[in-house]
Amino acid sequence: MTRGQVQEPQRQDPRRLKVRGLACGYGETVLASDLDFEVAPGTGLLLRGPNGAGKSTLLLTLAGLLHPLAGSVSVEGHDPDDGPALHYCGHRNAVRARLGVLDTLRFWTDINGATGMEPAAALKRVGLGHIAGLDAGYLSAGQQRRLVLARLLTTNRPLWLLDEPSAALDAEGQGLLATLLTEHLGNGGMAVIATHDDLAIAGLSTLALGARP
Ligand SMILES: Nc1ncnc2c1ncn2[C@@H]1O[C@H](COP(=O)(O)OP(=O)(O)OP(=O)(O)O)[C@@H](O)[C@H]1O
Known part of the structure; x- marks a missing residue:
């Protein structure tokens, strides 16, 4: 930087999926609890765990379709004038x-x-x-x-919540999914994905949910 130039402060994207003290489940049945995590722009979270562990339930809770049993879910920094913050894609194709x-x-x-x-x-x-x-x-x-x-x-929409998005996709379709996700994250998007498949995409971390007794 030459003398006299003012360096622009790096504009940080303030958007975040923020989860605090979250518990999810149905009635008396708690499937996951004490969940604390954030998903920042350009990153995603893979939900892993055996059948019945609560991955779909957590996604529904993140989507606002199920009430949390405890704690909170918010998409911070999203301007409501830009429309809803998230896409939710469940098991069924509607x-x-x-x-x-x-x-x-x-x-x-x-x-x-x-x-x-x-x-x-x-x-x-x-x-x-x-x-x-x-x-x-x-x-x-x-x-x-x-x-x-x-x-x-x-x-x-900045946040994609995807439940088993690769189910039934052939190899080319799985490659397409990986490309679309990579582009979404590359554009500053966020994603939470429940899957049993491998998704070789940069910027993903993993949250493992446990088996039910
Ligand atoms: N509406 C409901 N009321 C009570 N229990 C439910 C309800 N919906 C789902 N469950 C139970 O919650 C548990 C977790 O289900 P969930 O679909 O979240 O698991 P999952 O981790 O997504 O499993 P999979 O890998 O098979 O998709 C299961 O035991 C399921 O039977």
Whole structure:
């Protein structure tokens, strides 16, 4: 730096998923407790653990679809004027059988906000461009999963909560998922992903949930 130049302070992205003292479960059944973690821009968290450990339950709690049994979840630094902070993609693909593939994506995009890719371009990106007019009910399991990935692309939201996103995806589809996640994190996004598969992506740490007795 030459004399007289003022160095701009590094603009820190203030957004964070912040979890404090969180317990989640159903009624008297506590599946996980005393959870304290943060997910910062450009990073993600993998939820690991055996069947029934509570990964989906934790994701639902992070998404605000289940009340915490204790503690708090917040997405700090997110401007509500920018719309909802997160995408939640659960086990089910939320596909209506008699609605076309492109129309399904347009339907979601109309609801969620057209802040990302054009639906037709997003379909091509996930490898479904050639069947845009097909009724979504005729998609294979892996193709339905790809359609869900396209939903992430048509509406920009900083935090992706993904439950088994690679389920039913072939090797190429798993590579696509890794690429989309890498790009999302590279753009300052955040992610929490429950999976039994390997996801070779930089910037991920792991939270292991225990087995139930
Ligand atoms: N609504 C509910 N009421 C009571 N118990 C529930 C409810 N939903 C799920 N459970 C139980 O909570 C436990 C954790 O389920 P969860 O789906 O979170 O596990 P998971 O770690 O995601 O498992 P998997 O790897 O099989 O997807 C299971 O024993 C399940 O039966």
